[in-house]
Amino acid sequence: MSRHAWIDASAGVAGDMLLGALLDAGASLEVVQRAVDAVLPDSIALSAATVTRAGLRALKAEVTPLVAAPPHRTWRDIRALLDGSGDALAVFERLAEAEGRVHGVDADEVHFHEVGALDSVADIVGVCAALRDLGVTSVSAGEVALGAGRVRTAHGELPVPAPAVLELSRGWRVTSGGGSNELATPTGLALIQALAGRCEDLPPMTVDTVGVGAGGRDTPGRANVVRVVLGAPVPSTSAQSVVLEANVDDLDPRLWPGVLTGLLAEGADDAWLVPILMKKGRPAHTLTVLCTPERAAALRTRIFRDTSTLGVRESSRTKTALPRAFREVTVAGGTVAIKIGYADGLITQAMPEFADVAALAAGTGRPERVVLQEALAAATAAGLIAGLAWAG
Numbered sequence: 001m002s003r004h005a006w007i008d009a010s011a012g013v014a015g016d017m018l019l020g021a022l023l024d025a026g027a028s029l030e031v032v033q034r035a036v037d038a039v040l041p042d043s044i045a046l047s048a049a050t051v052t053r054a055g056l057r058a059l060k061a062e063v064t065p066l067v068a069a070p071p072h073r074t075w076r077d078i079r080a081l082l083d084g085s086g087d088a089l090a091v092f093e094r095l096a097e098a099e100g101r102v103h104g105v106d107a108d109e110v111h112f113h114e115v116g117a118l119d120s121v122a123d124i125v126g127v128c129a130a131l132r133d134l135g136v137t138s139v140s141a142g143e144v145a146l147g148a149g150r151v152r153t154a155h156g157e158l159p160v161p162a163p164a165v166l167e168l169s170r171g172w173r174v175t176s177g178g179g180s181n182e183l184a185t186p187t188g189l190a191l192i193q194a195l196a197g198r199c200e201d202l203p204p205m206t207v208d209t210v211g212v213g214a215g216g217r218d219t220p221g222r223a224n225v226v227r228v229v230l231g232a233p234v235p236s237t238s239a240q241s242v243v244l245e246a247n248v249d250d251l252d253p254r255l256w257p258g259v260l261t262g263l264l265a266e267g268a269d270d271a272w273l274v275p276i277l278m279k280k281g282r283p284a285h286t287l288t289v290l291c292t293p294e295r296a297a298a299l300r301t302r303i304f305r306d307t308s309t310l311g312v313r314e315s316s317r318t319k320t321a322l323p324r325a326f327r328e329v330t331v332a333g334g335t336v337a338i339k340i341g342y343a344d345g346l347i348t349q350a351m352p353e354f355a356d357v358a359a360l361a362a363g364t365g366r367p368e369r370v371v372l373q374e375a376l377a378a379a380t381a382a383g384l385i386a387g388l389a390w391a392g
């Protein structure tokens with residue numbers, strides 16, 4: 001089963017905020033502590049406390065070092081520490097690359113100060129363990145607020161967004177978010193960049209859990225929190241389609257119906273002919289086939305096999321398909337399937353399947369148009385009324 005986590009970092013993000021949000025969403029503190037202990041034995045105590053931030057309840061993850069951290073650690077040291085924890089390693093690799101670019105040194109030689117401290121290693125290992133514990137199979141995140149002003153660090157005073165944060169923002173939608181505080185830390189951004197597959201506003205999903213994680217500061221007027229929204233992703237209704245086309249002027253016209261039937265049998269979503277006037281004034285047809293990228297090769301071969309064309313044009317299109325469902329209605333002499341299209345959960349289209357109408361008409365000896373009218377009336381009586389979504 002797939003479970004999606006969407007991260008709302010519109011008020012900023014730090015490692016401990018994200019950890020708090022995932023614990024609030026139900027990740028087990030014991031499981032997370034065990035994962036941290038495996039990397040940093042007897043070094044970190046994790047706890048969580050309910051707090052409020054600008055009037056909102058949130059969970060504050062506390063990451064307490066039990067030992068003094070070594071003053072300088074290179075990426076090489078930390079890589080050895082994280083050996084075997086693939087996702088945490090990927091997050092730290094992002095940090096190392098960003099720090100390397102900022103300080104003009106090779107990633108392997110980066111010396112971490114605050115960022116490599118025990119608590120950020122614990123944040124990263126903890127967030128990865130919490131996501132696993134929650135059964136999360138995919139992650140995305142929205143625009144990230146970075147903050148403004150200046151911050152005190154081991155490098156002295158740095159402008160906000162901190163240089164490593166800006167490096168880690170490449171390719172992501174960000175904003176200052178107003179105010180004059182640091183809202184996103186390098187660890188927070190690295191977690192998002194390494195774990196979230198894409199930057200997007202809240203995607204279509206059936207939400208089951210919301211977790212709210214607190215940052216350290218309580219700023220009036222703006223809740224210093226990260227939220228995670230967990231649920232089942234709703235399959236996308238827009239998909240890539242392929243269009244195959246050929247202009248044909250020399251095929252015996254009696255062959256065309258069989259060509260179209262054969263293409264549909266080969267897996268085309270649709271196939272049609274448009275009469276055209278070609279070069280040299282020749283009457284001809286454009287054959288168009290719509291299909292999924294997976295079926296394109298077989299359908300191209302079929303076009304070459306069944307028609308006289310010497311070339312097939314191919315282009316890629318985005319297709320938006322409304323979610324659809326079928327309901328059966330009963331009319332005199334049998335049943336007819338009604339194909340229903342939905343937009344935002346409302347019925348936009350409810351149409352009897354014509355193959356059912358034709359079969360019933362043939363079987364009962366009644367005109368197709370009468371069976372069609374009966375099926376439409378039965379659909380309306382069943383509450384399947386098309387056009388409601390467009391009613392204003």
Ligand SMILES: O=C([S-])c1cc(C(=O)S)c[n+]([C@@H]2O[C@H](COP(=O)(O)O)[C@@H](O)[C@H]2O)c1
Pocket residue numbers: 014015099102111112113114115116120151152153154158162163164165182185186187188
């Ligand atoms: O430790 C280092 S090298 C460091 C570099 C930078 C740069 O932007 S470069 C920034 N900082 C600041 O450290 C704290 C802690 O960050 P975490 O990611 O560990 O939460 C934060 O204020 C950074 O701006 C440190």
Ligand code: NI
Pocket residue numbers: 099102103155164
């Ligand atoms: Ni730095």
